[in-house]
Amino acid sequence: GENVEQHPSTLSVQEGDSAVIKCTYSDSASNYFPWYKQELGKRPQLIIDIRSNVGEKKDQRIAVTLNKTAKHFSLHITETQPEDSAVYFCAASLITDKLIFGTGTRLQVFP
Amino acid sequence: KAGVTQTPRYLIKTRGQQVTLSCSPISGHRSVSWYQQTPGQGLQFLFEYFSETQRNKGNFPGRFSGRQFSNSRSEMNVSTLELGDSALYLCASSLAENGFSTDTQYFGPGTRLTVL
Numbered sequence: 001g002e003n004v005e006q007h008p009s010t011l012s013v014q015e016g017d018s019a020v021i022k023c024t025y026s027d028s029a030s031n032y033f034p035w036y037k038q039e040l041g042k043r044p045q046l047i048i049d050i051r052s053n054v055g056e057k058k059d060q061r062i063a064v065t066l067n068k069t070a071k072h073f074s075l076h077i078t079e080t081q082p083e084d085s086a087v088y089f090c091a092a093s094l095i096t097d098k099l100i101f102g103t104g105t106r107l108q109v110f111p
Numbered sequence: 112k113a114g115v116t117q118t119p120r121y122l123i124k125t126r127g128q129q130v131t132l133s134c135s136p137i138s139g140h141r142s143v144s145w146y147q148q149t150p151g152q153g154l155q156f157l158f159e160y161f162s163e164t165q166r167n168k169g170n171f172p173g174r175f176s177g178r179q180f181s182n183s184r185s186e187m188n189v190s191t192l193e194l195g196d197s198a199l200y201l202c203a204s205s206l207a208e209n210g211f212s213t214d215t216q217y218f219g220p221g222t223r224l225t226v227l
Contacts, residue, residue, distance in 0.1 A: 034216070036218075042220075043220050044201070044218045049215065089153070089154060091154075098144070098167040099156060099216065100156065101154040101155075101156075103153045104153055104154075
């Protein structure tokens with residue numbers, strides 16, 4: 001079955017710097033890759049997703065890149081702000097199948 | 112539209128008891144998935160229901176079961192509770208317009224279950 005590895009487990013950056021979180025997946029047939037942000041005590045919220053027919057997607061300060069050959073995808077946050085501090089989860093799935101989540105990255109942005 | 116709701120929000124049970132958790136999806140959403148979230152294991156998939164049928168299942172013992180009603184509301188049940196079942200149980204709904212569970216999933220606030 002699908003397995004998703006996520007790195008790093010914790011990431012500390014200075015406000016204004018960029019943050020990059022990387023995930024690798026095992027099932028080459030996976031074709032949907034969402035990213036969720038979970039603030040302390042709150043529900044996970046989708047921040048961006050990408051499908052396998054696209055190599056990159058951007059939404060303001062957030063971007064996701066997908067390398068199908070290497071089976072990895074990354075989340076890029078530019079100009080980080082203290083409110084970006086949260087746990088970020090990547091996930092992968094084959095369409096019609098279950099979402100498999102990475103183990104999460106705790107991002108801390110210091111002012 | 113109202114978001115995904117879950118009841119109860121907090122629950123304390125003792126070992127050996129059983130528990131039923133409820134999830135009401137966003138209106139019009141047909142797919143409901145359940146996840147267990149623990150500090151050590153992250154978000155683990157339990158099962159997914161679509162049109163009252165369990166369509167996908169994770170690697171959890173048979174003590175974990177669920178169902179979906181005709182209005183898409185879903186319940187999950189855990190029997191013979193163990194200490195290790197203490198976790199945040201999240202449900203997520205998706206439109207599944209074309210039957211695809213990988214339409215965007217929207218999470219509920221979760222039910223925090225503590226087993227003593």
